[in-house]
């Protein structure tokens with residue numbers, strides 16, 4: 542399964558989730574609060590936002606800006622490589 546990077550709007554919505562909404566987001570995410578990391582897309586150079594649970598070595602992510610298929614080649618710092 543290919544994960545999709547978040548668009549900047551989706552990222553803002555995740556980060557701006559108010560504290561009083563925590564219980565609800567726990568339920569929605571199956572007991573986990575979503576954390577997001579930013580990385581730059583090697584294909585289009587845009588900053589993209591990836592849920593931390595999708596940012597593991599070897600996982601494939603679709604760029605939210607250009608649609609390129611990317612692979613996680615390093616976790617810390619997060620590095621992505623385009624798959625052709």
Ligand SMILES: [Zn+2]
Pocket residue numbers: 582583584585586587604605606607608609
């Ligand atoms: Zn891109």
